[in-house]
Amino acid sequence: MMPRITTKASQLHWLSTNFPSVVPKFITINSTQKESIFLEKILDFFSADARLILRPSVLGEDQKKHSFAGLFESVGNVAINKLELKKARKKALNSLNSSRVLAYLSQQQLPPITSSKLIVQEYVKSAYSGVAFIYPDSLANSTVSIGQATAVTDGDNEELSYSLASIPENELPSDISVAQWRKFHGILKRVAKKYGKPADIEWAIDKNHIWLLQIRPITAETSLLDQLVFDATNIGENYPGVTAPLTFSFISEAYTQVYSQFLRLLNTPEFSLTKNRYVLSNMLAYVHGSLYYNLDNWYRILKMLPFYSINKKFFNRMLSPVKADNESDFTEIKCSLLTSLSFIWYMLFPFRAFSLFRRNFSKSYSEYQLSRSSKTQQALFQKIYAFEKMRDSFFSLWSYTIINDFRVMISFGLLSVLAEKSIDKPQEYLNSLITVGSTPESMEPLLELQRLANTANKNEVVSLILKKPAQEAWDQLKTSKNTTVKLYFQKLELYLTKYGNRSAQELKLEQPKFREDPAQFIAILQQYLLQPISKKVQKTKTAKPIKFTKPILRPLLFLLKNITVKGIYRREQFRLNRGQAYGIARETFLELGQELSALGELETSQDVFYLTYHELRSFILFQSLPLSPREIVKTRKKMLQFYARQHSSQRLTTRSINNGLLQTDTARVKRSKKLFLQGTPTSITSTVVAPVVVMNEFSSSVDIVGKIIITKKTDPGWTVLFPLAAGVVTEYGSTLSHASIIARELGIPCLTGATGCTELLKTGDKIILSTSAGTITMSGKV
Structure with a gap:
């Protein structure tokens, strides 16, 4: 029978009564007991060499209206001696009156906590531990999350989440037998049946033991429509893999400010912006070090528009997410008539907005560069204020570029729908989205690299220098007294001045740029010297005439295609501008990092990227931090290194903050000589037979x-490699992805959405890439 009064203690008693063999030994002691009696009870109940964990428990916790989940502090790995037990007892009981508990009580309009117990339980050492949501x-919908640990309750590092309906036995840690894992899953299913309602269970396991450490009802029950859905399909193109906390905090603020200002441009009422400030401030999620769109909040923003x-x-078509969104229609959000009219106006007549952006961005960028080049010394807090002034200025301007994003989204959406009906x-047809006679701004770095390579090939002295290792070649070009070499080096410096903010993952503030690491730039230039590529960097016309099944729609298709192509090119220009602004942010943060390093607060200037902007600002402005910057950085480095070794899913779902994450990825196929992969062709129609290079970074x-x-996936910094390649294949992306856009301009085949290609193919494999069929098949070497 279920206990009527829900506390951790009563739930644990239920668990030990019904499943005694898997619950570690425990007792409950009133928190008001004298210290001597508290110690006496523990000594009578546990062996002298046991280690303990102390958990506070209060009457009425785990209710639907107020759960207290995660508010109280457990103290683990406590030895049975008077001093340690006294400290642990005090720490656990003090957490009942912590600032966050008092804030929660006030928010929920609850009285102060006057009655509590301490659960004292054997502290088990295990190979793995985690949480199951049943x-x-x-x-x-029942999920298990596994983390590796020497003892449960140490910061459970999640490695794997899966559903009880489809247990991936081949992915479970192999040092625990399959039989032991099956026994564990069987116990969870029996607990679920016996308990009879949703619950979360803390557990631990090793080769010989299975422990259930505590159980509590999932009180914040929600429907499937209320799930949080995080998707990395689009944002992962610019921020792949693990991203530093400073970058996340910087761009999270950017999204909030930019989209708020965009809605103001559309005359959205201020009360509506205030009402939806939670939506605007939570457009992104930062999960296990990776960036995701909080999809429901993006749909809520769309609901604020006509x-x-x-x-x-x-x-959905532009993002190409893993699967369709849920069907919630967010009826509480309304779009005003004035916003609707403003939206239509900007979609039809956006050009003044674009002109304002170009003029004001150039002016702001030049002014900030000039101010940075001055010799005026500034204190740290002055640099923070100057940076925030620049940041807010750029963010305000950036709202104009969102108009272009929506125009591209709508024109491409309409074009796709009409093309499917009439072609x-x-x-x-969609893969021919280029304009002969015009070149996007993002092609200019490639064209300039080609010109630099051609110049070097014509000059024997320069060519010989560039055959040396990249760093040695750069150093010799920089110090050479030869007049021809000096002139060539000036061209290299001019290139880095114009395009030096480019690099792979260039929007990650922690990522060094080409101008900071010129050897990386020289290494790319050296590959351009290896073959003549002048024929590749040019326009490619559609190979075959388009067959229209409904010719009457042809003029409309032409108009939509023209709007889409111009919007794509404009977006590429805005990407270059964004890279410039992010370059300034990186320089500023590195300067702050250098000063903090000189003061001994950080080990190196690069460590600044492991802080959030709020932490950095708080420290500089003499506001308190829970730990020193060095301690925060040390913890974050360890955490992000762990996350970097884990698989990062494109889609994550969860019901609540403590309800675990369910990863959603498309099923993979096995590597074999008959390997067959399918994707979406997004560039020219052709068939290429060539060896592959698998690049995870x-x-x-x-x-x-x-x-x-x-x-x-690729980001804009990768495209300097494209003119050298025979083709490009990505697991994620769409017709509007940067890889697809540049591949079309270069006239090289591109296939996106080829799920599993990075795992199933190995460098050196020879494949047949057919963009007419959208397939990859093996040609040799498996």
Whole structure:
């Protein structure tokens, strides 16, 4: 029978009564007991060499209206001696009156805590531990999260989450037998059936033991429509893999300010912005070091604009998420008539807004560069204020670029729908989204690299220098007294002045730019010298005439295609501007890091990127931090190194903050000689047979000349490699991805959405890449 009064103590008693063999030994002691009696009870109950964990428990916790989940502090690995027990007891009981508990009581309009108990339990050492969220009516929604630990309750590092309905036995840690894992899952299912309602369970396991440490009801029960859904499909193109906390905090503020200002441009009432400030301040999620869109909040923003149902479909098409969003329609959010009219106006007549952006961005960027070049000394707090002034100025301007993003989304969405209805092969038509006679701004760095390579090939002295290792070549070019070499080096410096903010993962503030690491730039230039590529960097016209099944729609298709292409090119220009602004942010943070390093607060200037902006600002402005910057950095480095070794899913779902994460990835196929992969062709129609280079991260030193690049995703910094490649294949992306745009301009085949390609293909494999069929097949070497 279930206990009527829900406390951790009563729940644990229920668990030990029904499943005694898997619950570690424990007692409950009133917190008001004298210290001597408290110690006496522990000594009578536990062996002298036992280690203990102390958990506070209060009457009425784990209720639907107030759960207290995660508010109280458990104290673990406590030895049985008077001093340690006294400290642990005090620490655990003090957490009942912590500032966050008092704030929670006030928020929930609850009286002060006057009655509590301490659960004293054996502290178990285990190979693995974690949390299971069980739903007796749905094994599919019941999830298990596994973390590696020497003892449970130490910061459970999550490695794997999976559903009880589809247990991935081949992915579970192999040092625990399959039989032991099956026994563990069987126990969880029996607990779910016996308990009879949703619950979360803390557990631990090793080769010979299974422990259930505590159970509590999941009180904040929600429907599937209320799930949080995090998706990295689009944002992962610019911020792949693990991202530093400073970058996340910087861009999170950017999204909040930019989209708030965009809605103001559309005359959205201020009361509506205030009402939805939570939505605007939580457009992004930072999960296990990776960046995700909080999809529901993006849909809520779309609901603040007109034509929600149409725009939602176009938004999904542009993002190409793992699967469709949930069906919640956010009826509480309304779009005003004035906002609707303003939106339509900017979609039809955006050009003044774009002109204002270009003029004001150039002015602000030049002014800030000039102020930075002055010799005026500034205190740290003055640099913070100057940076925030610049940041807010750029963020305000950036709202104009969102107009272009929506125009591209809508025009491409309409173009796709009409193409499917009126063209024999609509994808081939969409893959011809280039304009002969015009070149996007993002192509200029590639064209300039080609010119630098051609110049070097014509000059024997320069050519000989560039055959040396990259760093040695740069140093010799820089110090040479030869007049020809000096002139060539000036061209290299001019290139780095114009495009030096580019690099792989260039929007990550922690990522060094080409101008900071010129050897990386020289290594790329050296590959351009290896083959003549002048024929590649040019426009590619559609190979075959388009067959229209409904010719009457042809003028409309032409108009939408023209709007889409111009919008894509404009977006590429805005990306370059964004890289410039982010370059300034990086320089500022590095300066702050250097000063903090000189003061002994950080080990190196690079450590500044492991702080959030709020932490950095608080420390500089003499506001308190819970730990010193050095301690925060040390912890974050360890945490992010751990996350970097884990698989990062494109889609995550959860019901609440303590309800675990369910990863959603498309099923993978096995590597074999008959390997067959399918994706979406997003560039020219052709068939290429070539060896592959699998690149999980950008590298300027890998030989990719005449090879097919295989990667999960690319960002704008990768495109300097594209003219050298025979083709590009990515696991994620769409027709509007940066890789697709540049591949179309270069006339090289590109395939996106080739799930599993980075795992199933190995560098050196020879494949047949067919963008007419959208397939990859093996040609040799498995």
